[in-house]
Amino acid sequence: MRPNPVIRSRWMFGGIVACALLIAPFAAARAEGPAEPDIRDNFHKGSKHIGATAGYGHGFRFGSDKNKQLSAVLGDVRMATLIPRFGVGVIDPIGGDSFLRGNVDVLFELAFLFNAEPHFGFGGGGGTSLRYNFLFSRIAVPYIEANLGVLGIDFDLGRQADGFAFNVGAGAGSHWRIGDRTTLTTEVRWQHISNADTKHPNDGINTMQFMIGVYRFF
DSSP states (O other): OOOOHHHHHHHHHHHHHHHHHHHHHHHHHHHOOTTSOOGGGGOSTTOEEEEEEEEEEEEEOOSOHHHHHHTGGGGGOEEEEEEEEEEEEOSOOBSTTSTTOEEEEEEEEEEEEEEEESSOEEEEEEEEEEEEEEOOOSSEEEEEEEEEEEEEEEOOBTTBOSEEEEEEEEEEEEEEESSSSEEEEEEEEEEEEEOTTSSSOBOOEEEEEEEEEEEEEO
16 A cells, blocks of 8 residues: 555655754754853753643554554544643763763653544643753753653543553753743654553554743743
């Protein structure tokens, strides 16, 4: 079966957006001028920030062909996400003057999910994220992160049971300085929702999330 050209074009567009979000901080580091304030002053042990990210998630399936056919409906998930967060820097910058110089944040977060397709539904819960910030630029701080949380969901999907579920994922993004202590944050995240077979069916909901947010450091 040949891939649907509409679906293929959507994933190509998503890939282009993801690459742009990840590459842009490196270009910013090359273009920054000597008079720019230093965003890196906000990333150290004991630093704190509060804010939220919101975004859109596009479902996809992976695994064996049989599994994809059984749970094809889960690839139709279209999900809006809102994640309020509070973060704390747990170490001072490491790595000396190398390109990998950075610090680690721990984040505590809530999650509110609103599913539009193939059926309307909602979910909510909380969790934590571990984030590594790359401190090579004065105006943009890229990061990678992993998250783990728990949810209650009511999505009415035939291949994923409602109720208790785990929420795990990983992503990459960047903080962009818009003030001395304020950043605009862009992020791309893979998100997986399932219940570890505590209830069936449990094929798992996988989405690619494209997110944007604002954070205030103090």
